[in-house]
Amino acid sequence: MSVAKIIEVNAASATSMEDAVKKGLAKTSETVKGIQGAWVNEIKVVCGPDGSVKEWRVNLKITFLVQ
Numbered sequence: 001m002s003v004a005k006i007i008e009v010n011a012a013s014a015t016s017m018e019d020a021v022k023k024g025l026a027k028t029s030e031t032v033k034g035i036q037g038a039w040v041n042e043i044k045v046v047c048g049p050d051g052s053v054k055e056w057r058v059n060l061k062i063t064f065l066v067q
Contacts, residue, residue, distance in 0.1 A: 009027075032064050
């Protein structure tokens with residue numbers, strides 16, 4: 001029987017939403033093994049005074065198998 005656990009992680013990128021997700025998964029995989037997948041739970045954009053996108057922020061729910 002396999003047991004899975006879900007953790008919540010926040011990550012950010014000045015480049016793109018996809019880059020923020022990749023950074024969050026990469027950083028998490030440094031200490032968590034057996035990552036199976038992730039849900040993008042929330043997306044936030046930080047804007048400059050002119051309305052331009054300054055930073056993408058994502059909230060991820062990452063699933064991994066418990067050893």
